[in-house]
Amino acid sequence: MIRLSNLSVSEPGYTAGAGASRPLLEVENLFVEFHTREGVAKVINGVTYDVRAGETLAVLGESGSGKSVTAQTIMGILDMPPGRVAGGSIRFHGRDMLAMSAEERRKIRGEGIAMVFQDALSALNPTFTVGFQIAEQYRIRRGLSRGEAKRRAIEILDQVKIPNAKQRVTEYPHQFSGGMRQRVMIAMSLALDPEVLIADEPTTALDVTVQAQIMDLLAELQRDRQMGMILITHDLGVVADVADRIAVMYAGRIVEQANVHELYANPGHPYTIGLINSIPRIDEKGQELRTIKGLPPNLMRIPSGCPFHPRCPRAEQVCTQQLPPLLQVGPTRASACHFAEEMVSRG
């Protein structure tokens, strides 16, 4: 198994504590499948990644690539059935979460690992005030009194820069605008001081100017609290702005993992190249966009060999037969392509 140990980024002010040498969260060779009437959909097929304190790992992929299901499995909120973990481990501080009791996992949720969802309007309960929903965590998990819990809820709303938090704490989710609602969600996920924050498409539903505000806020909170962050997104622009490392997913596998600068400057997998080429660029206006031909695979019938081979411009015989493993092809990069070395060395 490849561990990209030298990829961790030390930020200024990063204090190497006891756990610094070891990633906070390690997902190793994870397999998840869904049993449906039509058959078994293999959604996650051996995903391996890790996150350290103070680092942002971006998980990039299109719909159906398995990026959100991986996060749901980490959080233990995957519907089972139809979902089923078919193999692998998820370790938090070295302990396998998949082997824990439901009670132990519950303790990690919120305090250890918390999650921000894409659509704040459906993630928040419309029948309770936002203050109640945030304070609930303090009351149940910390045993605080109602008054004290409310005071803490106001405090955390202040930290996510909601103006007038004292009044707004008694309002309901529908009274907030899209951007403010996402701030409420972030406040809620941060209430118990998690060590790892998973943000699943946190700005996809928002307008660009609001998106910029929310991404700024997330980056600032992550820096101040030295959290490990997993940012799940399909937007290559957002990733370039905030990520330290990127894992690109396709058909339930990681096809490339690299430091952000390397990935954009010199992508090491044909799928990554295709994604980057699909973005409209100024200097190629009026020209045809370079696309990736075809469609993402049906997860019930994943192609043999490399799952990307039917869409790949450089596929050869070997690609249809052998699944390329995710191999280290540089000090800070791994790629799951038979021709990775060639591609990377050519620059």
Added chain:
Amino acid sequence: MAENILEVDNVVKHYPVTQGVLFKKTIGQVKAVDGVSFALRAGETLGIVGESGCGKSTLSRVLMNLERPTSGLVRYRGRDISTLRGRGLKRMRRQIQLVMQDPYTSLNPRMTVGDLIGEPFEIHTEVAPKGSRRRKVQELLELVGLNPEHLNRYPHQFSGGQRQRIGIARALALKPEIVVCDEPVSALDVSIQAQVMNLLEKLQNELGLAYIFIAHDLSVVRHLSDRVGVMYLGKLVELGTDEEIYERPTHPYTQALLSAVPVPDPTVREHKQIIRLTGDVPSPANPPSGCRFRTRCWKAQDLCAEQEPLLTTRARTDHPSACHYAEIREIVATHEG
């Protein structure tokens, strides 16, 4: 310069806000579109960008004659479309077609692809006499890059990108002159988005279509558009060629919008200047006096609250901008190099 085929003249669309059930009374107006003027030339693409709630979709509904404007005119080839009736209206409708955003909800799940694309022919029988419809539909499927054999399939058997192609084929069935695309690629994945954009461009070249391309994604709009209009809270705040808008934006809102676009290049993140707007877009039911952007604008003066800036070319600009203090400012916006 090509002739103007569609002229939008000071179009206003207000929706009443009512209170009460039995005795409804109007307590206000949502000013969704509030005085928008522009012209569309034959064969060109006019991009309209703006954030949610700025009125771009209401505008598309007015252009399609699905909503009657509160005031103002939309003229197609010189004729006011809202006064057309009967045969004249039917003829006009053939010429302006719509491609909708969500390929999942805009196709009837109980109709086959053949029926969906062929439905316009039932109303406009003169375009395709009964016997030739099947062949016409197959031609359209081929035109948008789908397998003509899939005539009898249902929408759920297609992926999102393929469904959007079905929507495009349906819009082209009557050989329109103008296609209004309302966020046609925003529901699609990046790799599929590029395929659909290439298709739209190919169709424009082959069929000489004029597009009104409404979207919130600035890089998508730039790739396809000849001219771009920027909307904020029911108003057009800046209008120019793609170069004028993207290289030399003069309205503070355009500048902020461009600066907020995430650039897919990690090397610019250290020296990128983002103009951070504070707060949210005000409610269109109660827009600010004077310039509507002034509540979020860093340049706002007393004049901005008193006088509404007109969309005109000013001393320091080379294209129309609705700002009293319009000035060119360079923004690192889209991916280059």
